[in-house]
Amino acid sequence: MDGKIIVVTSGKGGVGKTTATASLGAALALEGNKVAVVDMDIGLRNLDVVMGLENRIVFNVVDAVKGNCKLKQAAIKDRRVENLYLIPASQSDNKDVLNPEEMVKFGKMLRRHFDIVLIDCPAGIERGFENSVVSADEALVICTPEVSAVRDADRVIGLLYARSITPKLIVNRIIPQMVENGDMLSHTDMVDVLSIELIGLVEMDDHVVISTNTGMPLVLQKNSKAGEAFRRIAMRLNGNTDVPIQVPQSQKSIFKKIRNKLGIGG
Numbered sequence: 001m002d003g004k005i006i007v008v009t010s011g012k013g014g015v016g017k018t019t020a021t022a023s024l025g026a027a028l029a030l031e032g033n034k035v036a037v038v039d040m041d042i043g044l045r046n047l048d049v050v051m052g053l054e055n056r057i058v059f060n061v062v063d064a065v066k067g068n069c070k071l072k073q074a075a076i077k078d079r080r081v082e083n084l085y086l087i088p089a090s091q092s093d094n095k096d097v098l099n100p101e102e103m104v105k106f107g108k109m110l111r112r113h114f115d116i117v118l119i120d121c122p123a124g125i126e127r128g129f130e131n132s133v134v135s136a137d138e139a140l141v142i143c144t145p146e147v148s149a150v151r152d153a154d155r156v157i158g159l160l161y162a163r164s165i166t167p168k169l170i171v172n173r174i175i176p177q178m179v180e181n182g183d184m185l186s187h188t189d190m191v192d193v194l195s196i197e198l199i200g201l202v203e204m205d206d207h208v209v210i211s212t213n214t215g216m217p218l219v220l221q222k223n224s225k226a227g228e229a230f231r232r233i234a235m236r237l238n239g240n241t242d243v244p245i246q247v248p249q250s251q252k253s254i255f256k257k258i259r260n261k262l263g264i265g266g
């Protein structure tokens with residue numbers, strides 16, 4: 001049976017596409033899927049560093065698409081997570097080096113070899129976006145609780161619908177205390193504006209930086225709230241839709257609930 005291709009996109013840069021791709025890739029592989037994560041941010045590759053695989057690159061996605069190497073040669077096997085493969089971006093080309101027709105063909109090849117393919121889309125809505133979405137079956141839109149990110153996500157969602165793809169939303173970098181104080185957009189406001197299905201809420205978490213700097217997958221870090229959130233999103237993507245979405249809460253509001261339960265004032 002053919003695998004499915006999921007594009008991870010956002011419009012706005014720096015909202016967590018690469019972090020989400022690496023984390024969901026690892027979580028889905030840990031659940032037993034054969035997974036490829038493909039870095040389509042040609043010229044600005046990053047996914048290899050986040051996954052700690054930068055020293056093992058020989059061929060890249062441009063080589064694989066152009067037939068300069070076999071798919072197997074471009075797919076780097078992760079040593080920490082069984083069943084996880086990275087197809088890195090090339091560093092020396094620009095995004096126009098590939099075209100959508102080539103990407104459709106490449107997508108067919110990827111589907112034959114993997115259960116799930118996650119595409120790390122570059123920021124923007126130009127050729128790099130086009131190449132990333134053209135063969136996707138599903139889309140995850142990453143958005144942070146900022147007005148500019150929501151506006152860009154809205155634009156991207158429109159472009160995805162135009163391609164008959166129904167995207168799902170991940171809200172990333174939530175700071176619960178700020179949401180509770182009314183200083184940050186809440187996920188309910190964002191879902192209202194964007195009107196798409198929510199699949200996960202990820203809070204701001206220092207473990208993301210530690211993971212990026214060490215190459216240790218976030219989802220393997222036991223105490224990481226963001227890691228836990230991505231594990232839950234992976235379960236939902238895997239068809240376990242009864243896994244509830246947990247709403248991040250500040251320490252203050254957790255303590256308040258405990259105090260109320262115990263009947264202690266304050």
Ligand SMILES: Nc1ncnc2c1ncn2[C@@H]1O[C@H](COP(=O)(O)OP(=O)(O)OP(=O)(O)O)[C@@H](O)[C@H]1O
Binds near residue numbers: 018
């Ligand atoms: N939940 C989080 N908590 C803390 N830091 C985060 C979180 N998610 C992402 N970051 C940090 O935010 C920065 C941007 O993340 P990332 O590179 O994944 O975004 P991106 O959307 O892929 O960016 P680009 O558009 O440049 O490709 C990184 O430094 C990353 O470590």
Ligand SMILES: [Mg+2]
Binds near residue numbers: 017018046
């Ligand atoms: Mg990125």
